[in-house]
Amino acid sequence: MKRVRPTWKKKEAKEDNEPQLLGEARTAMTEVLDMKASTPGQLTLNERVSMLNQDQKRVFENVKAHFLHQKCHEAKQCSCDFAPLRLFVSGVGGTGKSFLIEAIKALVNSLWNSEGLLCGIAAPTGLAAFNVGGITIHRLFQLPVEHATKATSYWPLPKTSQKIMRATLSEVKLFIVDEISMVSSINLAFVHMRLEELFGSSEWFGSRNMLFVGDLLQLPPVHGNPVFEKVATKSILSQLGCAAAINIWRDCVTYDELTINERQKNDPQFSSMLDCVRRGCPTKETVSVLKQRVIQVSVSDKFSELQQSGKAPVCLFPKRKACDDLNAQMLRKNASEVHDIYCTDEIDETAGNRKMTKKIIEHLDKLNADCNMTAGLEAKLSLAVGARVMLRRNIDTKAGLVNGAIGTVLSIAAQHVTVQFDNVPAPCKIDKVRSRFMVMKNFYVYRRQFPLILAYAITIHKCQGLSLDCAIVDLSEEVFSDGMAYVALSRVRSLDGLFLTAFDPQSISVSVSSLGEVNRLRKTHRPDLPLYDIPHISKRKRKLTGVDKTVSPSVKKVKVNPSSARDNEDCVITGTETPAASPFNFHSVDVQWQQSACQELGLQYCTQTPVRPGGPAVPLTRPDMRSVRRVQGDGNCLFRAFSYILTGSADQHIGVRHAILDHMTNNAQYFLGHHLVGYDSIQSYIASTGMDQDGTWGTDIEMLSLAHLLQTPVFSYSQQHGQWQRYSPHDVDRQLMDDIHQRSMYLLHTGNHFNVVGSIRKS
Template sequence: MEGETMEEAFRRHREASIRGIENHFNKLQKLLEAERNWKKIVDARNKAGFTEEELPDNKEDDEPQLLGEIMEAVADIAEMHINVPNLTLEHREAMLNVDQKRIFDKIKSHLISQKEREDLLENESSRLLRLDNIKPLRMFISGVGGTGKSFLIEAIKCLVDDIWHPKSGEIMCAIVAPTGIAAFNVGGLTIHRLFQLPIEHEGKTAGYWALSKEAQKRIKMTLKNLKIIVVDEVSMVSNLNLAYLHMRLEDIFGTDEWFGSKNILFVGDLLQLPPVNGRPVFKKISNKLVKTRLGAANAVNIWKETVEYDELTINERQKGDETFFKMLDSVRHGCLTDETIDTLKSRVFKVSIQEKYKELESEGTIPPICLFSKVDACQKINELMLEGLEIEKIELACVDVVDESGSTAKFDKKQEKKLEKLKDQPSKTAGLETVLSLAVGCRVMLRRNIDVTVGLVNGAIGTVMGIYATRISIKFDHIDVPCDIERGYI
């Protein structure tokens, strides 16, 4: 707004974001209430003795669960776009630094030219115009943490809305990320959810599978006016998932052009977290994976073939702390300077982790986070911290439920032994523990994505407020009111 400082503008932007989260939480509560009401209806129907033959046939030609996931994802991304903090494009542009503005102007020029071309095509059927289409924008925007990548993404989303003026529920800018927490941070969805990509299971990525005709029809109708895709935290996207994304967009938009002939921006820092059980996005896919996962004969380096490079270099977050910035940069490159090593050594403490934790906790309002390189060390400190709470501990044992509906094979002792081996390997059970030890007041982290739109994502941290028979009440740090996590997600 006119007359306000940049700090005031950012504060107003943050408050608007918080209001958006509150709106999403209210929506979640309504959805949960609707689900409870629906269960009552189903129970009443079952008690009345209705058979499947007596009920209306509402089955789709396609797999109902897949179609439901597609439509839920589409509805969520449309809802999140409606609740973007209310800053005008003019305000956002004014808040960009010279580095961000340079890249923003390049994207803006391209999108405006595209809109002008679309307007000409709408009023002119000339074949020459159609042959002279503008080549889609395919750009990688690099930058270390603190260079304003997320803020630039928000400005680009606002730019798309300003140019095309989407109708309610219409998606023109799809923002995605490889993880739930990354997607939430930029107001998007996971790339796997929106585009229904194959997911990893037990450390192995599934082969590519095409959508059915009905599923493809639905997602194509919803994304028919899509202008641009933004993929954040691209360092965690594997080269195989990049190929899957390209193939999915080919299927959706019916073209063999790269990424469905859509504008696509990849954002992130390739020196940050790499893909889990995969090769970096810029590496060529091996011939073996091309054959077994893609069903093709020859490998190709999609990243090298398609992506243009640009970079943000002005670090807004570390301004005023040059020493810390240099230390982060040397760690990022894996080349520690003597100065960095000396600084890190000066931070080594000799007291126990519990004592240090309590000391840090007493110094600030936000409880500190302890990072460990191995799971065993993490579990040990969790147990010690839990013992330090002077309150009753509750142990929740998992219940294994086997779904045999989709297979003719029955669950036998062989499968039971295999399941038994997984009880101490939560990484292979979607992060679910065999026994979960909790207490009111303990700090916890969510290990699964429940609802990206409200921030209930893998990695969300909070404090246990109450433990009940079928749910746990948790006050997450980034959500103003406690959330009930149902037993099925615990």
């Protein structure tokens, strides 16, 4: 089957030019109703409740009490203040979170007993969503699709799409989002805004009940910040169209946690090992045991050996390239005849002319390297009878033919491929599908291809939410994300079913900020549970190639020399092109400013801060990492950094913290309802966050407060995003003049820690 050159398709009348979606609203709502009709099992509510363990029963009863109270309000039997449920239920892999979800779904259906949809269920990936009877979060809420190369913005739905979604979701009493660790803070904001748009309420999530489930120490979002981090001011302006930074998670979410592990309950040694790996603190015994699980033969030989013994192994690799290589190798090794099936592409000319054909094809060839960029459809699909494949489309959600389902090819014909899926009783004929994706601005391609990919190996991101009897896992230096090693290991039910291709102890890492958030949630909502120790993270230095961003947009090539990096740096940038000129300047504070600020805040001036003065004509480029003044990482780093800038010493952080909070209290009108949403007073904000307590992490709010208090902007450089974020007094009080050339304070943010910037790189 030869590849067909893309042909042109005539323009069709369209309702509007809405951004590319993961699915049309009508199709998505049909899938929602199909999943409702295919709730697994025939267990009654009482049977499900009787099977809950002590942990699950506690959470279940709390949710039940909330819904019974809600029914009293609906019946006008109660008129007290009553807020919707916004609960996060956490727990390590295997604690029965999915089983609890099924019980809560049964409870909701029993209490309201309606023919309509009562539970809207979603997860970040298709397979994870299917496991809990839902669809992807992008399809359920019709969210814009993120790409690594550009940020997405929120957009309102067309009226017809709103009508379709409102008709399906109008009776929903509870929205459930599973695998919440993979949902970004910006997508959480998108969900809130979509529900607000659909149901006409300005309350969080359109006044709907929300249940979030997952483990923050598992995989983080592919794009964007973790769900618990504040959406930065820049993202608010560019992606949400709002004016103030928000943190929906901290503003409204409560917490409970499951602690009884059901998945590995018959293998206590493995369960104990996983707990250490999850916290990023593997013991010597854990490292020794994992080293013993490394196979001494090739992956393909081990895979075949396990298959011949009656097992169905799945290879879990960190990166797609390794998956592609093994898939091709296994196909060549096991197949007598390989069929190369080429797609058929058709260009949809929504704007422009046919003179662009050559350029479009060039762009399309680049996109073909990653089928995630081409609606999940391969340009060339290589298959053979006996090959392991994964479905990349929801074909029949009721039957279990969902995105992520894995099976074995039985036969190949021109119009269909017959596959025996692992979790579907009968063989299924998979036909070609036709999907549309963007190639360039205003140019789309319709691709026709079988929605299948080879699946001897899948990425670790694809496996979150699965339970496996047998897996071959790569824990080499290719592991690139916190929580990735834990997710891969915890998919397996017992140590006997785990095989490693390689093991690098430094592949085991945890997000310190996620640990801090779990500690905050435990301290606030589950004080009976101990707080986690925050490990000293010594990350492996890696070779990186990427895009470096400054305040002004500019794209440049980046080289990284890991051998010259300092011990506490992930990497060192050794060469870039000259960045574009910045609209801001590096003009730092001086001794007179320090002394005046100390007097105003009641602090003791110690010494001049060793920060280069710069000036109103010095462009703001990236920080000079050699100049960074490091402060202690004890939860007070933001306030220690400010203390260092103000006094020349980091020791007066308590005084700085109190001065900032006092200023917020005395100027509440500038913060409440604008930067702080969901609080009726500054005191309630302080009480709920513990912001007045030693060791509580500071946020954007405290940075804005100090900027307003001292009438001095604060700049924070994010190493993760490679750009400066500016906090100006003008952001708090719009009546103030915004002088972009005035003296400012400069911080370095490494993702979970603040330090002081002493100077910048020469432009």
